[in-house]
Amino acid sequence: MNEIAVVKSELEIRFPDAVRKDDREGFQGYIVEKESLVEVATALRDDFGYDYLTSVTGVDYIEEDILEAVYHFYRSTGGKELVLHVQTPRNNPVIPSLYKIFHGVDFQEREAWDLIGIKFEGHPDLRRILLWEGFNGHPLQKDWKEAFYVEEKKPFDNRWPEGKIQQIEELNKFGKNVRYPENFHDPESWKPEHEDLLYAGLLDLAEKTGSGLETDHVVINMGPQHPSTHGVFRMAVVVDGETITALKPVMGYLHRNHEKIGERNTYIQNIPYTDRLDYISSLSNNFGYAMAVEKLLGYTNEIPERAEYLRVIMAELTRISNHLWAIGFLLNDLGAYFTPSLYAIQERELILDIFEEVTGARMMNNYHRFGGVAKDILPDAMKKIENLVLDRLPRKVDELDKYLTKSELLQSRTEGVGVLTPEDAINMCAVGPVLRASGVPYDVRRADPYSIYDRFDFDVAVRYHGDTYDRYLIRMDEIHQSLRILQQALKDIPEGPILLRNPYNIKAPKGEAYGRVEGPKGELGFYIVSDGTSNPYRYHVRSPSFINLTGLEKMCVGQKVADVVVILGSIDIILGEVDR
Amino acid sequence: MAEKNKITVPDELKSTVAVTDIQEVFDGNLIEKAYNWGRRNSVWPMFFGLACCAIEMISTAASRFDLSRFGMEVMRPSPRQSDLLIISGTVTKKMLPAIVRLYNQMPEPKYVIAMGACASGGGPFKEGYNVIAGIDKYLPVDVYVPGCPPTPQALLFGLMKLQEKIDNQKISETSWYDKENAGDPIPIPVLGPDIMDPKDFDKIRKQAKG
Numbered sequence A: 001m002n003e004i005a006v007v008k009s010e011l012e013i014r015f016p017d018a019v020r021k022d023d024r025e026g027f028q029g030y031i032v033e034k035e036s037l038v039e040v041a042t043a044l045r046d047d048f049g050y051d052y053l054t055s056v057t058g059v060d061y062i063e064e065d066i067l068e069a070v071y072h073f074y075r076s077t078g079g080k081e082l083v084l085h086v087q088t089p090r091n092n093p094v095i096p097s098l099y100k101i102f103h104g105v106d107f108q109e110r111e112a113w114d115l116i117g118i119k120f121e122g123h124p125d126l127r128r129i130l131l132w133e134g135f136n137g138h139p140l141q142k143d144w145k146e147a148f149y150v151e152e153k154k155p156f157d158n159r160w161p162e163g164k165i166q167q168i169e170e171l172n173k174f175g176k177n178v179r180y181p182e183n184f185h186d187p188e189s190w191k192p193e194h195e196d197l198l199y200a201g202l203l204d205l206a207e208k209t210g211s212g213l214e215t216d217h218v219v220i221n222m223g224p225q226h227p228s229t230h231g232v233f234r235m236a237v238v239v240d241g242e243t244i245t246a247l248k249p250v251m252g253y254l255h256r257n258h259e260k261i262g263e264r265n266t267y268i269q270n271i272p273y274t275d276r277l278d279y280i281s282s283l284s285n286n287f288g289y290a291m292a293v294e295k296l297l298g299y300t301n302e303i304p305e306r307a308e309y310l311r312v313i314m315a316e317l318t319r320i321s322n323h324l325w326a327i328g329f330l331l332n333d334l335g336a337y338f339t340p341s342l343y344a345i346q347e348r349e350l351i352l353d354i355f356e357e358v359t360g361a362r363m364m365n366n367y368h369r370f371g372g373v374a375k376d377i378l379p380d381a382m383k384k385i386e387n388l389v390l391d392r393l394p395r396k397v398d399e400l401d402k403y404l405t406k407s408e409l410l411q412s413r414t415e416g417v418g419v420l421t422p423e424d425a426i427n428m429c430a431v432g433p434v435l436r437a438s439g440v441p442y443d444v445r446r447a448d449p450y451s452i453y454d455r456f457d458f459d460v461a462v463r464y465h466g467d468t469y470d471r472y473l474i475r476m477d478e479i480h481q482s483l484r485i486l487q488q489a490l491k492d493i494p495e496g497p498i499l500l501r502n503p504y505n506i507k508a509p510k511g512e513a514y515g516r517v518e519g520p521k522g523e524l525g526f527y528i529v530s531d532g533t534s535n536p537y538r539y540h541v542r543s544p545s546f547i548n549l550t551g552l553e554k555m556c557v558g559q560k561v562a563d564v565v566v567i568l569g570s571i572d573i574i575l576g577e578v579d580r
Numbered sequence B: 001m002a003e004k005n006k007i008t009v010p011d012e013l014k015s016t017v018a019v020t021d022i023q024e025v026f027d028g029n030l031i032e033k034a035y036n037w038g039r040r041n042s043v044w045p046m047f048f049g050l051a052c053c054a055i056e057m058i059s060t061a062a063s064r065f066d067l068s069r070f071g072m073e074v075m076r077p078s079p080r081q082s083d084l085l086i087i088s089g090t091v092t093k094k095m096l097p098a099i100v101r102l103y104n105q106m107p108e109p110k111y112v113i114a115m116g117a118c119a120s121g122g123g124p125f126k127e128g129y130n131v132i133a134g135i136d137k138y139l140p141v142d143v144y145v146p147g148c149p150p151t152p153q154a155l156l157f158g159l160m161k162l163q164e165k166i167d168n169q170k171i172s173e174t175s176w177y178d179k180e181n182a183g184d185p186i187p188i189p190v191l192g193p194d195i196m197d198p199k200d201f202d203k204i205r206k207q208a209k210g
């Protein structure tokens, strides 16, 4: 019996009434009675070593009339997942919050409340997160219909009546499809219920962390339009003089309804949408989604060799280009206006050239298919990659290193700023460079190897101070490690087919799957539930940028205002992925 | 101007050298010409990225594509200092009030470029419940740049089209020096159960009752 099986049987012995095997077709893990969820989760963390709860989401099973929360537990030392399902009736959807045990569920529970409507009892700040207070309904519930709703699933019949294209606005069956709440009489005077909660909560926090002197607190809103928030991100900050006493991120300004659209789409239609999640590392997003669907389809061990190598080569190139971008713009945030980033972008452009040559697009690559990839790398492009990887990039990265790493300005602005301790990092489900800069050597490529990463010789980069400087250094380290992987992959890549079988019109068997990759920003996971048709029943993206932001408040409180943008830059968020 | 005195300007200098003659001064065209020439070569875009297209916008400003060849490299983070609003990405309902407010804060003369499929018409996310199908439902757009994302070359072409537009504007006809017709600010939409345009308030009142 392997280790996970041991844990599982012990769990059943210890909680005979609360825990039962999930025996629905294609499902894994356990169904836990909601009354004992907190108890079981505590035991998992303290006694079984599952101290790393990376993903929380909800599913609406409308036919069974239940809402379900799904938890994916891992060990921070590596290994496979343990999945818990908690069910609650649809008319009174309440589940106890795990906030007290895992702070990392903070945003994820709020998201599940916002989009699915599960109330997490005991969550200290259960407000909407992606939509705004006052929004009507919970859009990911299966009976919630968006404006211009057409049909449950694509392809929509009415787009091609008798083979002719038709614009859907012309039909507009449901119009704007809004229901106004009972107490709504006049648009000018109407105020949603919880609108003031943001500032109220903030000032409470500030009371606790303030200096104790009787000073006025000033609330500053940074964003959504701010040159240093890397997109449309907003932070509500309370300052006491120059010092931050409380901070709350406000997001959703780029919420593009990825999941709702994804559930209407067929499986293959979702690939180009994943490009637009973390839009500067599209190829790793494709990778994660393809892997999750392949798990469902049972292709995982059949992918052609060459395709696996192509995937790794493209993913590592993406990581390099992402880290170059991140470093360049971190310096931008520090005030080195544009000069370092110009150097970084120059190298990124060369990588984009390769992407364009291979996939046809600079950014939105749409490259992976279920069971392989869409295009081969031709000898010409291979030559370019070799030149880049073996010659130019190592030189250029060293050059950046020489100019930046020992720069006194950089050091004095970043050392000791925005510290995240390893305990907090794990507890807040931080992933990727943020986690590893805090001294936790957790990298999905090593902790739970996928694709062919177990064949390569590389180190998991790790740094131990958890400050902004280490988060800068770790990206430099990772570029070096990626170059190492690339050098090996380029040497070993075999000839052969690049696609298993025709990926169009697939029907996935019933069940659930969670596929995750180590993207440049950290663990990017896709949770998919299939009902046996050609469209996903539930499609959820566990996005690293979003969950890494949980730690932002902790890192910023006590720092100066000017450091906030630097700390945010060092987390390296992309709004497309934060808000989805 | 008599044909023999005609000065020819080499192509590569056309955008930076203005040639005129005395007749134009008499006709009153000189001011216009100088004015437009100055404006077309110093369009300051707002440093404001919305989504994926913003990355291409930054690439356009960076070394390889180099926006400064057109006098446009001075990206201003403040709407008060900028002439051009590039809507570079998906416009969501939650973000819309802020965008309209930013546009209202820009001083005239001001221009809007809808960059990419999303800003022009909703793009891939058009069906989304939080997505506005095109910024032109709220703001006047001067140039649409197609693509998802448009390549830097495409954006540059769009900017050159904007320069053409500026070349052809006449001080006597533009609305921003005209006291009577200077435009009112655009009413700022409100977030309610859905996005609510002040123009539709009456309709909404009726619907909410009904």
Ligand code: SF4
Binding pocket: A276, B051, B052, B053, B088, B089, B090, B115, B116, B117, B118, B119, B123, B124, B147, B148, B149, B150
């Ligand atoms: S047009 Fe395409 S690239 Fe541009 S913002 Fe929309 S989805 Fe992103």
